[in-house]
Amino acid sequence: MPATRVSIGLVGKPNAGKSTLFSAICEKESEIGNYPFTTTSANSGISYMEVQCPHTIIGKECNPNFGFCVNGRRSIPVEIIDVPGLIEGASSGKGMGNQFLESLRDSMAVLQIFDSSGTSSADGTIMPEKVSSPDREIEQIRKELYNWIIEKMRDGWERFARRADQSGEPMEMSLLRKVSFIGLNASQIKKMAGMPFPSRLETWSDSEFLLFAEWIFRAIKPLIPVGNKADLLKPGERREIIRRIPGSYLISAEYELAANRALKNGYLLHDNNSYRISEKVNNRQRDALVSIIEFFNDNIITRTSALINTMIREKLHMITVFPVADETHWTDKNGNVLPDAYLVPAGTTAVELAFLVHTDIGANFIRAMDCKTKRIIGRDHELNNGDVIKIIAKLP
Ligand SMILES: Nc1nc2c(ncn2[C@@H]2O[C@H](COP(=O)(O)OP(=O)(O)OP(=O)(O)O)[C@@H](O)[C@H]2O)c(=O)[nH]1
Ligand SMILES: [Mg+2]
Numbered sequence: 001m002p003a004t005r006v007s008i009g010l011v012g013k014p015n016a017g018k019s020t021l022f023s024a025i026c027e028k029e030s031e032i033g034n035y036p037f038t039t040t041s042a043n044s045g046i047s048y049m050e051v052q053c054p055h056t057i058i059g060k061e062c063n064p065n066f067g068f069c070v071n072g073r074r075s076i077p078v079e080i081i082d083v084p085g086l087i088e089g090a091s092s093g094k095g096m097g098n099q100f101l102e103s104l105r106d107s108m109a110v111l112q113i114f115d116s117s118g119t120s121s122a123d124g125t126i127m128p129e130k131v132s133s134p135d136r137e138i139e140q141i142r143k144e145l146y147n148w149i150i151e152k153m154r155d156g157w158e159r160f161a162r163r164a165d166q167s168g169e170p171m172e173m174s175l176l177r178k179v180s181f182i183g184l185n186a187s188q189i190k191k192m193a194g195m196p197f198p199s200r201l202e203t204w205s206d207s208e209f210l211l212f213a214e215w216i217f218r219a220i221k222p223l224i225p226v227g228n229k230a231d232l233l234k235p236g237e238r239r240e241i242i243r244r245i246p247g248s249y250l251i252s253a254e255y256e257l258a259a260n261r262a263l264k265n266g267y268l269l270h271d272n273n274s275y276r277i278s279e280k281v282n283n284r285q286r287d288a289l290v291s292i293i294e295f296f297n298d299n300i301i302t303r304t305s306a307l308i309n310t311m312i313r314e315k316l317h318m319i320t321v322f323p324v325a326d327e328t329h330w331t332d333k334n335g336n337v338l339p340d341a342y343l344v345p346a347g348t349t350a351v352e353l354a355f356l357v358h359t360d361i362g363a364n365f366i367r368a369m370d371c372k373t374k375r376i377i378g379r380d381h382e383l384n385n386g387d388v389i390k391i392i393a394k395l396p
Contacts, residue, residue, distance in 0.1 A: 006318065006343050007044075007079040008311055009107030012141060014038075014085025014124025016113040017228040017253045022082040024256035025304050030082045036124035042103035043082040048075035049312050050305065051320045054330070054388050055338050057372070063336040076320065076341045078308060081107055087123050088140055091147035101148045105183035109222045109311050114138050116227030116241050116250060134241060138225050145223070149213035150206060152181050161201035171199045188220050222315040226307065228253050231295055238300045249302040249310075255292045256304045262289060317346045319385035323357050327371045327390040338388070351379035354391045364393040 010018040014036030023029035026045030031038055048067055053074035055062040067075045081103050087094055090101070104110060114137045118130040122140065164174030172189045195215060197208060217223040227241055231252040238250055262268035268289055269276045275296075277289045295301060312318050321342050325333045332339045342356060355362030368377045371388040383389065
C-alpha cells in the first residue's frame with residue numbers, strides 16, 4: 001500500500017451482506033453464508049478508486065508502484081475492512097463481542113450496511129418475508145457503535161479526567177490519549193474547537209460521551225448508510241427507502257459479485273460503457289444477467305465502484321496528487337513515469353506532501369513545482385486535485 005493509506009470499514013448486522021460486498025469490490029473474497037456470524041474476525045482487502053491519470057497529458061504510459069492504469073484511468077488502492085456482524089448488546093460483548101469494533105480504529109470512514117429488503121431479523125436470521133424496518137436497523141447499529149465508545153470512555157474516566165483537568169493541558173490534547181482506541185490524531189481532535197463540549201473533563205457524563213460519539217461518526221469517520229439487497233425491492237420501494245433515509249445509497253452486493261464473475265467468465269461483456277450478454281450463455285443464465293443489467297440501469301441504484309469514489313471524494317474530501325522527481329518527464333529518479341498517486345486530504349500543502357514522501361524531504365523542503373504549469377510554489381501552497389508536483393529539498 002502507498003504511504004497514504006485510505007481505509008474504509010464495513011459494519012452492519014449479521015447477514016446484511018458485508019462479506020458479499022467485500023468480495024465484490026476487493027481482489028480477494030471473504031466467506032459468504034446465509035447464517036449469522038459467518039465472519040468471525042475482521043478481514044482486510046484491497047479495492048481501488050479510479051481517477052483520471054495525468055499520463056495522458058504527456059502521452060507516455062505510466063508505471064504505477066501500486067495499483068494499475070487502463071485507458072488513462074488510474075486505479076489507486078484503498079483498504080476495505082470487513083467486520084463481523086453487530087447485534088444489540090455487541091458493545092457489552094454479545095455476539096462476536098466488541099474486540100472487532102477495534103478494527104474501526106483503522107477506518108477513515110465506515111459504510112453502515114443495512115438490509116434494505118427487511119427480510120432478516122435483528123440477529124440476521126434470513127426470513128421469507130419482511131420482518132424488519134431499515135430505519136430501526138440503522139438506529140440499532142448506530143446505538144451499538146455509540147455505546148462502544150461510551151463504554152470505552154467510561155473506563156477509568158474519573159481518575160483520568162481529574163488528572164487531565166489539573167494538568168493545565170488543553171482539554172483536546174488530554175482527550176487524545178484517552179480516545180486512542182478510536183484512532184484519532186491531533187489534527188482531527190482539534191476540530192472539536194467550536195463544539196459545545198465542556199472544557200472541564202470532570203464534568204463530562206454520558207450525555208457528553210454520546211455527543212462525542214455522534215461527532216466522531218459525523219465529522220471524523222463519516223458513517224454512511226448503504227442499503228444492500230436492493231435487488232429484492234420493487235423500483236417504487238427503492239425510492240421510498242432513499243426518501244426516508246437521508247444520505248443513504250442503495251446497492252446489490254450479490255448482483256455486483258455475479259456481474260464480476262460473469263465478466264471474468266466472458267458471459268457478460270462490457271463495451272462502450274454498456275453491457276452485452278455473450279451468445280454462449282444458456283437461457284437461465286441469460287435471464288439472470290438481464291435482471292442484473294435492468295437493475296443496474298435503475299438510476300436510484302449506486303454501483304459499488306462509484307460508492308468508493310464518492311466516499312473518498314465527497315465524504316472524506318480527499319484529492320489525488322502525483323509526486324515526481326523530474327518536472328519535464330514526470331518520472332522518479334529511475335525513469336518511472338508517474339509512479340505514485342497519493343490520496344491526501346483537500347487543503348494539503350506542498351510541504352505536507354513533502355513530509356508524506358519522506359520525513360527528510362519534508363524537513364529540508366525548499367520549494368516545489370507545479371509540473372503542469374511549471375510554476376514554483378511555496379511550502380504553504382494548497383495542492384489541487386490531479387496536481388503533478390516536484391519537490392525541491394536541500395539534501396546532504
Ligand atoms: N438478494 C441478495 N442477497 C444478498 C445480497 N448480499 C448478500 N446476500 C446474501 O445474504 C447472505 C449473507 O451474506 P454475507 O455477505 O455473508 O453477510 P455478512 O453481512 O457478511 O454476514 P456476517 O458475516 O454473518 O456478519 C448470503 O446468503 C448472501 O448471498 C444482495 O445484494 N442481494
Ligand atoms: Mg461476513
